[in-house]
Each structure stands twice: as structure tokens, then as C-alpha cells.
Amino acid sequence: MSRSKDEPPDRSKAGADFLLLNLREAPAGGLSDWLAEQLRRAIADGRLPVGGTLPPTRVLAEELRVSRGVVTEAYQRLIEDGQAVGRGRAGTVVVAAPIGANPPPRGPGVVVRRKPSVASPPAPSVFAAPPDADVFDALRANPARFDFTPGVPDLTAFPRAAWLRAERQVLARLSPADFGYGDPRGAPAFRQAVVNWLARFRGVRAEPGEVIVVAGVAQALGLVAEVLTAEGIREIALEDPGSLGVRQHLRSRHLATLPIPVDAAGLRVDALRSSGARVVALTPAHQFPTGVVLDGARRRELMQWADEGGLILEDDYDAEHRYDRPPVPAMHSLIPESVFYTGSVSKILAPALRVGWLLVPPHYRDAVIVTKRYADLGNAVLPQLVLAELMESGEMERHLRMLRRRHRQRRDAMIGAIRTHLPRARVHGAAAGLHLMITFDEPLSDTELAAAALARGVKAQPLSWHYQQPSKPGLVLGYAACTPGDAAEGIAIIGEALRQLVS
Numbered sequence: 001m002s003r004s005k006d007e008p009p010d011r012s013k014a015g016a017d018f019l020l021l022n023l024r025e026a027p028a029g030g031l032s033d034w035l036a037e038q039l040r041r042a043i044a045d046g047r048l049p050v051g052g053t054l055p056p057t058r059v060l061a062e063e064l065r066v067s068r069g070v071v072t073e074a075y076q077r078l079i080e081d082g083q084a085v086g087r088g089r090a091g092t093v094v095v096a097a098p099i100g101a102n103p104p105p106r107g108p109g110v111v112v113r114r115k116p117s118v119a120s121p122p123a124p125s126v127f128a129a130p131p132d133a134d135v136f137d138a139l140r141a142n143p144a145r146f147d148f149t150p151g152v153p154d155l156t157a158f159p160r161a162a163w164l165r166a167e168r169q170v171l172a173r174l175s176p177a178d179f180g181y182g183d184p185r186g187a188p189a190f191r192q193a194v195v196n197w198l199a200r201f202r203g204v205r206a207e208p209g210e211v212i213v214v215a216g217v218a219q220a221l222g223l224v225a226e227v228l229t230a231e232g233i234r235e236i237a238l239e240d241p242g243s244l245g246v247r248q249h250l251r252s253r254h255l256a257t258l259p260i261p262v263d264a265a266g267l268r269v270d271a272l273r274s275s276g277a278r279v280v281a282l283t284p285a286h287q288f289p290t291g292v293v294l295d296g297a298r299r300r301e302l303m304q305w306a307d308e309g310g311l312i313l314e315d316d317y318d319a320e321h322r323y324d325r326p327p328v329p330a331m332h333s334l335i336p337e338s339v340f341y342t343g344s345v346s347k348i349l350a351p352a353l354r355v356g357w358l359l360v361p362p363h364y365r366d367a368v369i370v371t372k373r374y375a376d377l378g379n380a381v382l383p384q385l386v387l388a389e390l391m392e393s394g395e396m397e398r399h400l401r402m403l404r405r406r407h408r409q410r411r412d413a414m415i416g417a418i419r420t421h422l423p424r425a426r427v428h429g430a431a432a433g434l435h436l437m438i439t440f441d442e443p444l445s446d447t448e449l450a451a452a453a454l455a456r457g458v459k460a461q462p463l464s465w466h467y468q469q470p471s472k473p474g475l476v477l478g479y480a481a482c483t484p485g486d487a488a489e490g491i492a493i494i495g496e497a498l499r500q501l502v503s
Contacts, residue, residue: 291429
């Protein structure tokens with residue numbers, strides 16, 4: 001219900017030069033809803049670019065001949081959706097377009113495509129064959145009104161003002177020499193900040209000299225794989241299901257991946273022993289994609305396996321995001337001499353930063369540092385120093401607390417929509433993280449379901465992509481980057497696609 005009181009205007013004359021708004025097109029009631037929708041469409045198709053300023057509420061209200069409250073309410077809707085922000089005298093500024101929005105047309109004769117209807121074309125080719133090396137790039141390139149890609153935080157919440165403040169503070173302190181080549185392990189100030197962050201949030205105790213700064217978890221995987229293959233290791237055990245992206249990275253380094261089943265207690269260590277693998281990669285704090293936590297008994301079994309010579313590659317990819325359960329310590333905090341530990345800021349701030357960290361068992365540390373040096377001479381220093389400022393000043397922690405509240409609301413909205421529109425789906429992994437996994441008991445092709453959803457404007461990943469062995473069909477659904485309203489509408493569309501698929 002609108003919080004403002006709509007006035008009946010003289011519609012025969014009410015209109016604005018801004019976006020050629022014509023009040024005659026508005027419904028009899030709910031002018032704020034109509035205006036907010038017009039603004040959202042203009043942001044989505046590029047008429048209102050990111051960085052653009054909306055007209056003052058008083059000016060637009062006068063042009064449309066409506067009360068100022070109607071315009072104020074519409075602007076507030078955009079602010080709540082994360083698409084605009086009020087900046088005092090600077091006005092209301094557009095800060096983000098919806099994920100999957102079509103870019104503005106360029107040049108004459110370009111046709112702007114409308115959103116897909118129910119009678120959309122058949123399944124997009126991205127789902128027509130088993131996923132190959134560029135499948136994630138291909139999926140990202142497909143436009144969609146609703147993007148449920150897992151592993152993406154609320155990018156509209158990126159702390160732009162705090163980042164700029166920290167960057168100014170860092171630049172004011174830097175000397176000319178600081179702009180030269182640095183330590184390939186990373187900037188000392190950032191490595192110290194990482195040590196403090198991990199001790200505070202993950203129970204990990206380390207020294208700055210043990211931290212290697214990497215370009216995200218992807219580079220960490222590559223560095224570890226290169227060092228292990230140089231030692232004669234040719235295979236690595238992986239959780240099944242487990243991240244398709246991790247599997248692809250390791251296979252690209254010529255490591256065979258051995259599937260180890262995951263159940264309600266986490267990785268089955270008995271199956272790991274039976275595999276004969278010397279190294280295992282896993283996500284013990286929040287298993288991807290099931291969301292289960294490696295329980296105490298399994299942790300003790302895994303520690304015993306490591307004590308007998310096994311190595312663990314621990315991907316602590318989103319452990320800071322938890323809602324309905326207490327935190328669990330990282331495996332590295334228990335057996336640091338046997339664990340390659342990696343994490344990043346991708347799930348807290350943004351994947352585009354490409355900054356993460358890697359802790360390496362002492363026996364392998366020098367080899368990893370040499371490999372990192374020859375890979376890129378070290379990460380860019382300025383972003384590391386800005387991140388160190390955000391971590392040490394408390395800005396990052398405040399941002400994380402805000403994200404937890406927002407992500408919890410979005411998770412709850414998606415679960416509610418699943419109960420309504422996909423009542424036979426089973427929901428997994430809701431207590432933490434940035435995604436849900438849903439499974440279906442009835443026989444169906446989850447790739448066909450994902451394709452049908454994408455054809456209708458909803459992007460999701462089929463669960464089968466993340467399995468090496470046959471499994472139940474399902475979907476992996478990211479909720480952090482979509483508003484509660486978008487989550488509800490997108491799940492309703494998936495429900496419609498499912499009903500048509502099984503009918």
C-alpha cells in the first residue's frame with residue numbers, strides 16, 4: 001500500500017519533459033507505483049544511466065501536477081531497491097541498474113528487445129550440452145530479468161563512499177617509492193589486516209609472513225595445483241556435489257578429480273580413505289552447494305586422515321555470511337600444518353576486486369611464493385591498502401553486519417516464494433551463505449528446467465552441473481543479489497516453467 005496519498009490530477013494536461021512521462025498512462029490509483037515502475041524501466045534500458053540524477057521531487061511533482069509525496073514515495077522505492085541513493089543537496093542519484101538489464105541501444109536502427117514472454121524460444125544453447133570451460137561466461141552473457149546466480153553478494157551495496165574515503169587516506173600517506181614493485185606475497189599492511197580479520201572471524205591464528213595475497217580463490221587454486229603437480233600429485237579428491245568452477249580450475253591444471261560423496265554431516269571421510277587420494281579440496285564451513293557443515297565427528301576423522309599424511313585445500317568462500325547457526329572454526333585453525341587455506345573479499349564486497357588470500361603449510365610455502373612471483377610479481381598494491389584501511393577501521397565489519405540483515409530478508413523472501421510456487425521442492429542450506437539448493441523427487445531434467453527458466457527471463461544453475469556422479473535433479477539459487485520482490489517473481493516464473501515441463 002502506498003505511503004503517500006495520491007491526488008486525482010487533471011490528466012489531460014499532466015505530463016513532464018523528463019522521460020516524456022504522461023500521466024494519462026497511469027492507472028486510476030497507485031500513482032507512486034506507476035511512477036516507480038517508469039523509473040525502473042528507464043534505468044533498465046539506459047535512459048537513466050548509473051550516475052544520473054533524478055529531478056528534484058518538487059519540480060517533477062509540479063510538472064506532473066501531483067502531490068510531492070507521490071514523487072517522494074516513488075524515489076524511496078528505488079532507494080529501497082538499491083537502485084538509487086539520496087545525496088542531500090546533490091539530489092537523488094542512480095547508483096545501479098538491475099542485474100541482467102539490457103544495455104542502452106547504440107546507433108540508429110537498433111531494436112530494443114522486450115522481455116521474453118511465456119511463449120519464448122526453446123532452451124538456450126548454454127544448457128544444450130555438458131558444461132565446458134566457458135560455460136559461466138556464456139551464462140553471464142545471456143540477459144535475464146532475474147539473476148539467481150549463486151555466489152554473488154548484493155553488489156548495489158558496495159560501500160562506495162567508504163572506499164573513496166579509505167582511498168584518499170591511503171593516497172595521502174603513500175610516498176613515491178610505494179608506487180614501485182612490491183613484495184610478491186602482498187602489501188605488508190594488508191597481510192596484517194587479513195591476519196587480524198581471520199583471527200576475529202574465523203579462529204585462524206597466523207603471522208603476516210604466512211599470508212600470500214592472490215587474485216581471488218581462482219588464482220589460489222592454480223598456484224596450489226601447480227605446486228602439487230610439481231611434487232608428482234596427479235589427482236585430487238573433491239566433494240560431490242561440489243563447485244563446477246573449482247573442478248574446472250583443477251582439471252585445467254591436469255589434476256584428475258575424484259568425487260567423494262557428501263551427506264548431511266558433510267564429506268564422507270570413509271569414502272575419501274577408500275579413494276586413495278593424498279589431497280582433498282572441500283568447503284567445510286558451508287559446503288557448496290548443499291550448505292551442510294562438516295560436523296564434529298567428520299572433522300575428527302578428517303584430522304586423523306591428515307595426520308596420516310593427507311593434505312586439505314580449504315575453500316572458506318562465504319563463511320562470514322551466517323544467519324541461523326553459530327559460527328564454526330576453519331579447519332586451518334585446528335591443523336594449520338596440513339591445510340592450504342583460501343578466502344577472498346568477493347562474497348563480502350565484490351568479485352570484481354579480485355583480491356583474496358592463501359595460507360600455505362610450511363613445507364610448501366616457499367614453492368608457492370616462487371610460483372606467485374613468476375605468475376604476476378604480486379597483486380596491485382593500492383586496492384590492498386584500501387582494503388586494509390576498511391578492515392582495520394571497522395568499515396568492513398559494519399558492511400558485513402548490514403549485508404547479513406539484508407541477505408536474511410532476501411533469503412526469507414525466496415524461501416517463502418519456493419513454498420508457494422514450488423511446494424514439492426526440498427530446500428537445503430538456508431542457515432548461511434548466499435544461495436539455496438533445491439531438489440526435486442520427481443524425475444525431470446534440471447538442465448531443461450534451467451533452460452526453460454532462462455527463456456522466461458530467470459537465470460539459475462542446474463544442480464547436475466555441480467555433480468560428477470548421478471544425482472537428484474535440482475537448482476542452485478543465489479538470493480543475495482535480488483530484492484525480495486524480484487525473488488518472489490523469479491521463483492513464480494520457475495514454478496510456471498516446472499509445471500509446463502512436467503505436464
